[in-house]
Amino acid sequence: MVRLPDPGPQWRQILERIPAPCGGRFYVVGGWVRDLLLLGPFSLGADIDLVSEGDLVSWSRAVGEAFGSDVRLETEFLTARTEVAGEGGKTVRIDLARFRREVYDIPGVLPRVFPGSIEEDAGRRDFSMNAVFLEWSSDKKAFVRIIDPCGGREDIRQGRIRPLREETFLEDPTRLIRWARLSARLGLSDDASMAPALEKSLGTKGLWDPVGGARIYREIERLMREPDPFGVMERLFSSRIMETLTGISALSRVRRSRLRRWQGFRHILKGLAPSVPEPELPDREMFFLALLFGLSRQRFRGAAKGLGLGERFRGRLEKVIYEPTGWPFRRFYVGLEKETGRDYGKMKALADRLDLTRVLLLVLLGRESDQEFWKEYVGRERWVPPLLGGEILLGYPVIPASLRGAILAEIRALQRTGVLRNPGEARRWLERKVSEEFP
Numbered sequence: 001m002v003r004l005p006d007p008g009p010q011w012r013q014i015l016e017r018i019p020a021p022c023g024g025r026f027y028v029v030g031g032w033v034r035d036l037l038l039l040g041p042f043s044l045g046a047d048i049d050l051v052s053e054g055d056l057v058s059w060s061r062a063v064g065e066a067f068g069s070d071v072r073l074e075t076e077f078l079t080a081r082t083e084v085a086g087e088g089g090k091t092v093r094i095d096l097a098r099f100r101r102e103v104y105d106i107p108g109v110l111p112r113v114f115p116g117s118i119e120e121d122a123g124r125r126d127f128s129m130n131a132v133f134l135e136w137s138s139d140k141k142a143f144v145r146i147i148d149p150c151g152g153r154e155d156i157r158q159g160r161i162r163p164l165r166e167e168t169f170l171e172d173p174t175r176l177i178r179w180a181r182l183s184a185r186l187g188l189s190d191d192a193s194m195a196p197a198l199e200k201s202l203g204t205k206g207l208w209d210p211v212g213g214a215r216i217y218r219e220i221e222r223l224m225r226e227p228d229p230f231g232v233m234e235r236l237f238s239s240r241i242m243e244t245l246t247g248i249s250a251l252s253r254v255r256r257s258r259l260r261r262w263q264g265f266r267h268i269l270k271g272l273a274p275s276v277p278e279p280e281l282p283d284r285e286m287f288f289l290a291l292l293f294g295l296s297r298q299r300f301r302g303a304a305k306g307l308g309l310g311e312r313f314r315g316r317l318e319k320v321i322y323e324p325t326g327w328p329f330r331r332f333y334v335g336l337e338k339e340t341g342r343d344y345g346k347m348k349a350l351a352d353r354l355d356l357t358r359v360l361l362l363v364l365l366g367r368e369s370d371q372e373f374w375k376e377y378v379g380r381e382r383w384v385p386p387l388l389g390g391e392i393l394l395g396y397p398v399i400p401a402s403l404r405g406a407i408l409a410e411i412r413a414l415q416r417t418g419v420l421r422n423p424g425e426a427r428r429w430l431e432r433k434v435s436e437e438f439p
Helices: 009-017 031-039 056-067 118-123 152-158 174-186 194-202 213-224 229-238 241-246 253-271 283-292 297-306 311-322 332-340 344-351 356-365 368-379 401-416 423-437
Strands: 026-029 047-052 071-074 079-085 091-098 100-103 112-115 133-137 142-147
Touching (some): 026 031, 031 047, 031 133, 031 152, 056 071, 056 079, 174 194, 213 229, 241 297, 253 356, 253 368, 283 311, 283 356, 297 311, 311 356, 332 344, 344 368, 356 368
Antiparallel strands (some): 026 047, 079 091
């Protein structure tokens, strides 16, 4: 007898509401099943993959009606997706599909998809642990059978990750990043068949060319959301995946230090929630600055493109890293210290003249002892409106144009340190300065 797992109260309520397809049965498969068998119901994320052998269109329509939600159909790939409210109002994603088989005409390019059997659906997947099916009974409101065509349950029991075939990474190279994410997050060891599969893919010239930047970037975004993204990066570097993707061959001591600082600073900012809304956390900019700073400009361009960064975002990072124009000082943090005499009010005043990406570079290159200062600036005080704008100074023609920026920075420093608290005080201060220094 095989003991079937309990999905836990939240997911049981959702599964109970899903209507049976025309074929009468549906199955849960993929990472949801893997995590349930490996770690239990409290480890489950906010998405689930359901498959059936019946008509997908009518089933997805019935699911949408049961939850009162919109359903997006992808008929080309025989899939559908909807989002519903889960426990505590959190959004839960439900992916629906029918059993499929795939044909890769060109390795790395998305496959052509056809209706298939449950065995064919299992065989098209990446790793054995992602090819275990749990059959749900709408009548009994419970799992009634486990189907394991590829021996994934034993690999889960052993804490072992095994590719289903040697060509799995050639078919879809983004699975290389997925392997690093899964093995780091779940503490998995590699099956003996993993080494030849990795070697075969990484030795293929132009491996990533057919994939496209958007798909690569989506995997990097998932990497950044991992509990230990640095552990994933270490696997990507040690296995040479990062080298094939970007040309960066080593996780150097300096780059390692910057990535660790990024991860630590991210945790600090998350601890400030809800004062810092999740979308405002500067994960993306800081991550890529930590990874790419210090490369030659030519290598930066190749690496940024390999990581799937969009042209505008690449351009912004390149300007921050390589072009001193727009910086009120040279040599980044060293210049900041020299310009301000390490006066925190003046440091914030100068930081206010920079965009957030430049400030994040200061965070990466600054002193460890100043992290609390930058945490407050980025998290709580990232930007407050200045008391006076540049147009006010234009009303004082006696002020040389070359000094206007310095005077605005001085007003900003006095605002940051609490000496000037409102526009009226700032105007009076400016009047005194003009009368004393520019009579």
